[in-house]
Amino acid sequence: MDSRAGDRVRHDLGKLVDAGLDVAAFCAAAGPLVTRAVPSSTGAAETPTWYALDPRSLLIIGVHGPDCEFDTAAQMRWEYIDDDVNKSIDVAQNPTGVQTLAEVTDGDPWLSPIYRDYMYDHDLAQEMLVALRGTDGQVWATVRLNRPRAMAAFDESDRQFMRSVAPCLAEGIRRGLLADATSDVPTPASPGLVVVDRLGLPVAMSATTREWLALFPGGPWSDGELPLPVHAVSFATLAEASASAVLRIRLINGHWATLHGALTELGTTGTASVIIGPASREHLAPLTAAIHGLTPREQQVAELVLRGHATHRIARRLEISPYTAQEHLRHIFAKVGVASRGELVAALFLG
Numbered sequence: 001m002d003s004r005a006g007d008r009v010r011h012d013l014g015k016l017v018d019a020g021l022d023v024a025a026f027c028a029a030a031g032p033l034v035t036r037a038v039p040s041s042t043g044a045a046e047t048p049t050w051y052a053l054d055p056r057s058l059l060i061i062g063v064h065g066p067d068c069e070f071d072t073a074a075q076m077r078w079e080y081i082d083d084d085v086n087k088s089i090d091v092a093q094n095p096t097g098v099q100t101l102a103e104v105t106d107g108d109p110w111l112s113p114i115y116r117d118y119m120y121d122h123d124l125a126q127e128m129l130v131a132l133r134g135t136d137g138q139v140w141a142t143v144r145l146n147r148p149r150a151m152a153a154f155d156e157s158d159r160q161f162m163r164s165v166a167p168c169l170a171e172g173i174r175r176g177l178l179a180d181a182t183s184d185v186p187t188p189a190s191p192g193l194v195v196v197d198r199l200g201l202p203v204a205m206s207a208t209t210r211e212w213l214a215l216f217p218g219g220p221w222s223d224g225e226l227p228l229p230v231h232a233v234s235f236a237t238l239a240e241a242s243a244s245a246v247l248r249i250r251l252i253n254g255h256w257a258t259l260h261g262a263l264t265e266l267g268t269t270g271t272a273s274v275i276i277g278p279a280s281r282e283h284l285a286p287l288t289a290a291i292h293g294l295t296p297r298e299q300q301v302a303e304l305v306l307r308g309h310a311t312h313r314i315a316r317r318l319e320i321s322p323y324t325a326q327e328h329l330r331h332i333f334a335k336v337g338v339a340s341r342g343e344l345v346a347a348l349f350l351g
Contacts, residue, residue: 009033009034013033016029020175021179023062025176026175027050027064027065034169035047041146048145049065049143050144051142053142054248054287058092061228061249072200076231079232080232081198081238081239083113085105086100086101086127099128119146124146125148126147127147128144128145128162130163131166132166133166133170134170134171139170174293180254187215188212191275192206192208192213193209193276195273198238200226200234213276215252216251229259232245233272238270244260248279256287257277258279258280259274259275260277261274285306289348292336294336298335305329311325
């Protein structure tokens with residue numbers, strides 16, 4: 001790829017970020033642009049697979065891209081339970097932000113169970129995984145590119161290009177979370193509870209759970225079928241055993257929910273209980289502030305606004321001048337698209 005071709009792709013990706021697309025639409029449009037610069041092939045489709053993440057927990061909240069023979073439960077079980085390499089969590093924690101299957105297996109992909117059991121039979125010989133880390137330092141997604149045996153291995157120029165566009169792609173995912181709601185169905189008044197076994201099957205469910213599941217992106221869900229975020233939380237909980245997995249997700253009505261996982265036992269079998277409820281301010285505030293692109297200092301100002309502090313108290317608390325505090329507030333209003341403190345609280349902390 002020559003430099004002019006790469007520059008054209010970067011320019012087109014920049015325009016796409018400004019198009020106001022939701023996450024799924026952005027990934028669908030960005031995929032062909034990425035593969036213009038870094039060709040890949042996944043059988044019938046020649047577009048990469050995108051994994052949107054909760055930037056705090058790094059749990060997967062959605063998968064976008066070509067259809068895969070793995071079902072949702074199987075994908076999440078592999079991500080969180082199976083002993084393998086080159087997973088989303090691996091590259092999200094990799095300082096370089098890019099890694100290949102060849103790299104993490106020291107050139108012997110047969111060391112990877114997913115390569116032996118699936119990739120080889122489907123002529124997927126090469127794999128590159130990229131963390132989409134924004135300028136704020138948070139990882140908003142990962143993207144996976146594959147190549148068949150007939151194509152050359154991913155090289156350093158491919159890696160460098162993906163590093164160069166990762167912040168732009170992260171920005172597209174971040175802005176996609178602000179897309180308009182597609183439903184006006186109200187959020188359930190009480191939490192839902194679903195108990196999931198080690199195969200990803202629901203074994204018990206509270207009365208309100210189906211109301212919650214109807215608001216998850218990607219539905220409708222048939223009996224026995226669970227949304228991907230529920231599988232992510234349940235398998236992450238089963239994998240960790242001693243820790244509770246927590247994930248935040250925006251519902252199709254524009255409100256936010258938090259999923260909490262807890263290890264439970266049903267008879268002699270270990271299961272995960274996933275509680276679905278409205279996102280608390282503690283869980284929601286850092287995410288929505290980051291989604292709106294607030295700087296760390298602006299997040300501090302916004303938090304003090306939530307607590308009802310006047311401008312002079314904010315200035316004194318942060319040891320800045322009232323003028324500086326007011327300037328921060330002006331920038332916050334502009335980024336969030338509000339005109340008053342009340343609107344700011346509603347936009348950032350009420351979902």
